[in-house]
Amino acid sequence: MTIVDQITGRGSHTAVKAPCAAATTANITLSGLQSFDTYTTLADDRVLVKDQTDAKENGIYIASTGAWERANDANKTGDFVKGTRVYVHGGSVNIGEWELTTADTVEIDTDNITWLYAASAVNLLGEFLEFSTTEHTIGTGSKVFTVDGAKAFIVGNYVLVTDDAAPLTNWMFGQITAYSGTSMTVNVTVTAGSGTLSAWTISISGVRGATGATGGAGVLAVVTKTNSDHPYTAVAGDVSKAFLLDASSGVLTVAFTAAATLGAAWDAWFIATNVDNAITIDPDAAETISGAATFVFGHVGQAIHVVCDGSNFHIMTSHEEIASQAEAEAGTDTSKRMTPQRVKQSIVYNAGWELIEARAISGSPSEEDFITLASFRDLRITFDGLSLNASVSCTARVSDDNGSTYKAGASDYKDEEGANRTSLRVSSILESAENNNLTFHIFDLNDSARKTRVLMSPDQIYAQNRHDIRAVAELNNAIRIIFGGSTADAGTIIIQGRRN
Numbered sequence: 001m002t003i004v005d006q007i008t009g010r011g012s013h014t015a016v017k018a019p020c021a022a023a024t025t026a027n028i029t030l031s032g033l034q035s036f037d038t039y040t041t042l043a044d045d046r047v048l049v050k051d052q053t054d055a056k057e058n059g060i061y062i063a064s065t066g067a068w069e070r071a072n073d074a075n076k077t078g079d080f081v082k083g084t085r086v087y088v089h090g091g092s093v094n095i096g097e098w099e100l101t102t103a104d105t106v107e108i109d110t111d112n113i114t115w116l117y118a119a120s121a122v123n124l125l126g127e128f129l130e131f132s133t134t135e136h137t138i139g140t141g142s143k144v145f146t147v148d149g150a151k152a153f154i155v156g157n158y159v160l161v162t163d164d165a166a167p168l169t170n171w172m173f174g175q176i177t178a179y180s181g182t183s184m185t186v187n188v189t190v191t192a193g194s195g196t197l198s199a200w201t202i203s204i205s206g207v208r209g210a211t212g213a214t215g216g217a218g219v220l221a222v223v224t225k226t227n228s229d230h231p232y233t234a235v236a237g238d239v240s241k242a243f244l245l246d247a248s249s250g251v252l253t254v255a256f257t258a259a260a261t262l263g264a265a266w267d268a269w270f271i272a273t274n275v276d277n278a279i280t281i282d283p284d285a286a287e288t289i290s291g292a293a294t295f296v297f298g299h300v301g302q303a304i305h306v307v308c309d310g311s312n313f314h315i316m317t318s319h320e321e322i323a324s325q326a327e328a329e330a331g332t333d334t335s336k337r338m339t340p341q342r343v344k345q346s347i348v349y350n351a352g353w354e355l356i357e358a359r360a361i362s363g364s365p366s367e368e369d370f371i372t373l374a375s376f377r378d379l380r381i382t383f384d385g386l387s388l389n390a391s392v393s394c395t396a397r398v399s400d401d402n403g404s405t406y407k408a409g410a411s412d413y414k415d416e417e418g419a420n421r422t423s424l425r426v427s428s429i430l431e432s433a434e435n436n437n438l439t440f441h442i443f444d445l446n447d448s449a450r451k452t453r454v455l456m457s458p459d460q461i462y463a464q465n466r467h468d469i470r471a472v473a474e475l476n477n478a479i480r481i482i483f484g485g486s487t488a489d490a491g492t493i494i495i496q497g498r499r500n
Contacts, residue, residue: 015083015084016085017073017074017084018071018086019046019087019088019089020046020047020060021042021089022037022048022090022094023037023094024047024049024051025051025093027053030061031064032064032066037090038092039090041063042063044063044064045062046060046071047061047063047068055112055113060073060086074108079108080106080108081100081104082100082101082102083100084099092148093150098116099116099117100115101114102114128153128203129151129202129203130147130153130201130203132145132146132202133199136197137196137197138191138193138194140172140174140189140191141187142177142185143161143172143174144183144184145200146182146183147182147184147202149181149182149183153204155178157175157205159176159203160172161174161188161201161202164199164200165199166193167201170192170195170197171192171193173188174186190208221241222241222244223241223242223243224246224273225246225252225254226247226252227246227249227250228249230250231252232252232255234254234255234256234257235257235262236261236263239262239267241268241269242268242269242270245271245273245274247274247278247279248274251277252279252280253282254270254282255284256283258287259310260310263310266307266308267305267306267316272303275297275299275300279296279297280296281295287311287312289306290314354498355494356376356497357370358384358492358493358495359493359494366482366483367482369480370480370481371402371477373479374477375497379498380496380497381493381494383491384494395482396424396480397424397482399477399478399480400476401478403478403480423482
């Protein structure tokens, strides 16, 4: 749609003309298909003619095998005004936007028509592009290119010279040291790719920044070591390797070449895949690994990243199995780590409690006695890892003579309803799927003002619908745990105490 100015009567087509395929570089004969500015005209191409000896002949023409005619939008008075623009998209030197500088109003075939390369962002980009067919081998040093010339480059500009066929692979970076006429000299300092090439694009660039730090090489290879390699000595060529260590057939020791020989920043990963036998990391002579003479893997899956500083070795990362909450609270497993949350929870859980005994049991014991408890007011008893089979009942009895006799009279204990009992009833039924980590408390074992009582864990309170069975007597100093029915075949009874 053409917009017409209501005052001047000029249409929008006067300001900007349809693009041209090419523009002339010198006086031409206005007939027949011909070549200029590296472009060969085709029939019906729009051509900007701007360099005629008789400037009245300048304008926009339609190329033809015969005589050329002016384009319909550029063949009469009023089609051009000062400032009319046209974009040229073909050729090399003349690519860009051109502006008419002839004073208003232009009379076709009467007034001289003068075109000037327009000061536009599009043309500015073109001013910093050169093309060359000079043959060069990719490499550093001074290189001279034959170019079109007359562009905006100056000595000192940084340029990127790229291979037209593979610009991302083959390129040279440098600084212009000379530029005159059709000759440009570039001092190349950085390159990529290789080969002898003869089709180049030269474009403006910025100052090359400093090279950043080289990142780590990552794991270069994964290798397995077994007892058949024992002892294996890690060498400089093992840098950045990951070692899978399998001790299923016997002990495995990985020794290190002297740290000074391996050098600073030598590193490797070591992962235990089987620890049926000992796996040991053993630095050279008196050298250490994180301050210790050796490192011994504790469990399957444990992984360490070892880095050499040129004198000794350091474990930078250690992946270890995380303890469960029950293991964290028990505090007996030294081979596992705890999350910060479990550390806090275990501290709260264990506040004031100390380990009295962790007794391993097996087979089918009917009772277990724990004596010499006079220093403790409260007890916490945990059945850890018991694989209970069938149904098991569990009760407890107290003693005030350090285990010589245990109270078992008909009225020595009373439940929460006041009924007589012969023992502290811990649980009537322990089912294997639910109770292999049962915990219960015995409070006021040795308190002159309070009766000894048992309190089950919250889940057991809910399951048994009772929580308070008391001994009639005070000042007790031993406890007997009694199993009824088919008992656990293996596990640990952990007794913890809180002192008076």
